[in-house]
Amino acid sequence: MSSLDEFALIRRLTEGKQSAAFQQASGVDKGIGDDAAVAYLAPGCQLVMTCDTMTESIHFQPNTMRDSDVGYKAMAAAISDIGAMGAIPRYALVALSIPQETPLHKLEAIYQGLYECANRWSVVIVGGDTTSCIGGLTLTVTVIGEVSEGQALLRSSAKTGDVLFATGELGCSAAGLDYLLQQALPFEQWPNIDKDSAEARLIAAHCRPEPQIEIGQLLQQSKVCGALNDVSDGLASEAWEIAQASGVGIDLIEDRIPIADELMAYAEKAEKDPLHYILYGGEDYKLIGTMQAEHAIEMQIKFREAGHSLYIIGYVNAEDSGVRLVQSSGYVVPIEKKGYNHFRKD
Amino acid sequence: MSSLDEFALIRRLTEGKQSAAFQQASGVDKGIGDDAAVAYLAPGCQLVMTCDTMTESIHFQPNTMRDSDVGYKAMAAAISDIGAMGAIPRYALVALSIPQETPLHKLEAIYQGLYECANRWSVVIVGGDTTSCIGGLTLTVTVIGEVSEGQALLRSSAKTGDVLFATGELGCSAAGLDYLLQQALPFEQWPNIDKDSAEARLIAAHCRPEPQIEIGQLLQQSKVCGALNDVSDGLASEAWEIAQASGVGIDLIEDRIPIADELMAYAEKAEKDPLHYILYGGEDYKLIGTMQAEHAIEMQIKFREAGHSLYIIGYVNAEDSGVRLVQSSGYVVPIEKKGYNHFRKD
Missing domain, CATH: 3.30.1330.10 (PurM-like, N-terminal domain)
Structure with missing residues (x-):
């Protein structure tokens, strides 16, 4: 050179x-x-x-x-x-x-x-x-x-009574990174793993994430979308950003959070909680956001027709309660505002 | 932190x-x-x-x-x-x-x-x-x-018969860098040199260059300016860029190139040719460009009225002769296309 x-x-x-x-x-x-x-x-x-x-x-x-x-x-x-x-x-x-x-x-x-x-x-x-x-x-x-003009979807537009949605399954990128770190092989030596295997799909999620431009457009044109964020630092961090910018609380419903098959398979093998990757992983580049509850079903149909998914995974409340998780057990637990932080020593 | x-x-x-x-x-x-x-x-x-x-x-x-x-x-x-x-x-x-x-x-x-x-x-x-x-x-x-719309001043707009101009004195930033490298003092130990000294003015040229936005505007609005470049890599390199993009030759006239007093003083002390800093130094962020010869004097007056300087330092010719220097002696010598290069070993 x-x-x-x-x-x-x-x-x-x-x-x-x-x-x-x-x-x-x-x-x-x-x-x-x-x-x-x-x-x-x-x-x-x-x-x-x-x-x-x-x-x-x-x-x-x-x-x-x-x-x-x-x-x-x-x-x-x-x-x-x-x-x-x-x-x-x-x-x-x-x-x-x-x-x-x-x-x-x-x-x-x-x-x-x-x-x-x-x-x-x-x-x-x-x-x-x-x-x-x-x-x-x-x-x-x-x-x-x-x-x-005036149509940008900001973090600060979440309103009490809105639902929280995700436009895809989260956590796969972080699980892919985990897998690669454990292999600890320079890429020239990556095994020729089956393209359809869980590991290959996790690696692809980490190395070749897909920005959801068409989905962002669909949401912007719908006029029923409030806040919007892409998931670069994990669901916890992104939900916190919306909650703080909008001055609302957000409750995530554990049972409603979709988990990709490949993430489930990997987490089982690794004996880890898939939710950990979803909440604190990041770099998925799916979108999360809020919309008026009464439009949720109609939007889910629109999404399905366009070949996309829209998961309703929580709701916005008026309280200054931060981000919480409504667990399958019924317990409501606070969710830390953390993701990857360049400047904090854990 | x-x-x-x-x-x-x-x-x-x-x-x-x-x-x-x-x-x-x-x-x-x-x-x-x-x-x-x-x-x-x-x-x-x-x-x-x-x-x-x-x-x-x-x-x-x-x-x-x-x-x-x-x-x-x-x-x-x-x-x-x-x-x-x-x-x-x-x-x-x-x-x-x-x-x-x-x-x-x-x-x-x-x-x-x-x-x-x-x-x-x-x-x-x-x-x-x-x-x-x-x-x-x-x-x-x-x-x-x-x-x-359509008014951007591109490198490729120089025409045969145009004059080449510079909007300020060049080479001071490179001389300032030379001075600082020779002192080799971390900035906390820089001497409190007299603000009006030649050295202080050279250091300022290197550390606090002034983008010439108002002058760029004046040139754009004049409608008589052809090509325009800012001097980030030295006069030689910038003149070459205009010559190549426009498919013309450019002759610089040594006697017409202005030399700042502080550069002259420094070059004498350092026993160096001030022209070396001007041609191959860079990071001056003055502008060089071309304009129709018949508008040069009128533009020089406009510039003086606005408190700026416009130096006519060369001309554009039709030949594929690259960039040359018409020396004070009358000799015409080719000028190398070089400036700081990140990827070349000299």
Whole structure:
């Protein structure tokens, strides 16, 4: 890699990955190759902006993610934040800092993953910055999207009497990470496990999460959705964010929380409580949110018709009671506000 | 710092730094504290997007920049890219990755610098991501701006017969870096040098560069400006970028290139050629660009009236001759396309 200069490197990593026709159709006037990118926003839309960083040894290791997964997941995480506003992701900027001795094929794999994810959700990569660094690789993806004026779905919109929903099964990503950490094999040595096995599905949940953009749209257009969050830090943390931002209490009903078959199978084998992964795992990138109770059934039907799932897993109450779990036994227990914390020592 | 959780840390670093009134007046609907930020773009405007990364030991060291300078300069560099499109910077996202043992006062100083720069150019910090990392601190600033539809000033717009201009004296930042590297003192031990000394002015040029947003605007509104670049990698590299993107040759006239008094004084003392800093230094964040020759004098008058400088330092020719220097002696010599390169070993 040291023989390539910076511009040649950027060209090698980005050229031809997204066609000029696609970029033009996506409203890009000037993409990679100038001081800044220039693009259009649809009339009547507001800007939606987010960024997400993944760092080596903290967010990923050679035994928990392949290089292409690192790119894919960084892009997916930022796209998911746009979806969690009920917005449409449009443009992305990629800032990659790499140790100077990084082999070119590693960079190419990261970019392959970045583009694979971006292309899947029709996001144009319009710029970025590629720098060297000491220490671990750092990847920051910024995504810019749009939402009809005043229609963004905020955390602060939960209301007493609303139900709490989840748009998919949670905890699989954390269980996948657990599995990979226990194998402790660099990815080149991952076993060729059966694609349909529970483990393979858990690994996919961890390495190739799917931002639910279409579902975010469905919720935004329904006009009955209140608060919305994507599950990046576990159900407990996300429910707490909604509760605090909205000034309400949230009760989760244990019996209503869906558990994926693969998570159940893995938890049984590992002799762990699947609920632990669901509450405190994270990086699932499914959505949780609130909606008026009277629209829940109608929305569940709409979701089923669109090929999606909508699980009603709790309700919003007026009390300042934080987040609680109504257990199968009938006991109501408080749920800690915790997920992965970068700056707290446990 | 380890006693603060992530949300408490973000609050501590960002809360109260930009008033709600300022944010609202700037079109921010939802700032820090949700999955993504939501804001307005002026009607008839296009989006302009860029990001810039600074990494420890590569872009800065404890003896070349204070913590607050790191924040200030990362913001300034990204804002400058927006200015170099003739656009107005509006919103910023800050991604900061820090070694886990970083003291809180260091983070506070970085954020103080980030906000100082953002406030000066009326940019609202609307979001970001704060993560831990192994190895050096990494700071990525994304800036999103706006420009009237179709009015962005691109690198590719230089035309034969245009003159090449610079909007300020170059090379001071590189000379400042040289001076600081030779002192090799951690910033706590920097001497209290006279604020008006040549050294102090060079240090300021390196640590507190000023993006020329007003000047970019003046050029964009003039309608006589062709190509435009900000000088982040030295005059040689920036002139080459314009030459290649526009398919023209550029000749720099040595006698016309302005040299700041402080650069001249420093270069004499250090027995170096000031032109070396100008051509191959960078991080000055002045603008260079092209305009139709017949408008040069009228624009110089406009610039003087607005309190700015416009130096005509070369011309654009039709030949595929790359970038050349017309020396004081009359000789014409080719200029290498080089600046700081992250991925090349010299």
